[in-house]
Amino acid sequence: MSIVRRSQQWGTFARMWHVFDATWQDPYQSSQIIAKYLLGRHKPISHPMNRCGDHVVVINSSEIALRGDEWQMRVYFHHDTYHGGASWTKAWELHKKDPTMIMKKAVYRALGNNLTRHQAYARLHVFLDDKIPLEIQQNLSSQIKQLRPVPQRLDQISPEELENFPQIVKLPETYVLT
């Protein structure tokens, strides 16, 4: 095999490292996309017997957003095999205990139940904020597009911009904005 062909082979099957910013993203919807990258389903060469899955680094997992009342209503079940050992943890409690756990469990479920799950799950790296170890940071070469844009909060807008924003009515001096 010539050097050109060999490097072509390396380039085709090399594992890429993608970063996904979980800020204000639904973990259950984004896990479907992340699972696709972990299993290599985003490549034209993908095949169940072909090991072409990539690494995905999820950052800001503490900033995830759940839909509706899911923080209260979604429940994680655990049983420690003893009598009366069943326990139900609500999503907000689990998130308080470990801010990466909801994202990890969502991806674990999205990977599907077969023998490739274990290896694909090992390629997932979840971090609660944007502080990544340098050896992982050096590998990153691609970013996965977020499902929806992150909205801008009012306290993040500068006071000059707020001052210059066009107003429909001129409020009286005594009017107190809450």
Added chain:
Amino acid sequence: MVFQTVALMTRARGPDEFWRKRRIFRLSSHFRGRFRNCYSMAIRAVHRSLQFATKGRDAKYDIIRQIWMNRIDSAAMEHGLTYKAVKEGLTRSEIHLNHKSLADLAVWEPRTFKSLVNIAHERVKQDGLRIMGYLKAPARVLSKGK
């Protein structure tokens, strides 16, 4: 089973019991435990496995078709279109390539596939379909409208 002649209608037990059983054992050689070597168990397991094989011949093509569709989709996503948009655009442009050909082009001839995606995109855009992706207008595509 179809018996075409009277001779075949009789129970053809074969020349020799040993070789008759060898035919079955060859099919059961990869089975587990005594299903491999004990004839009365092996014959049952072989009949069962042949039934599965008959069903699997059809089911195999469903799986292969899924793989083809996934490959076309992932290759199209690299250029900003979905599988659905590419297929619709190509059908409207009367390019009737099947799943196998498109998947092969996606893997082995990515530039050919890209030009097909460009044609599909242009057609989908002309017809004003909402399944269009966020691809920019492709250059050097000759279509009827222009």
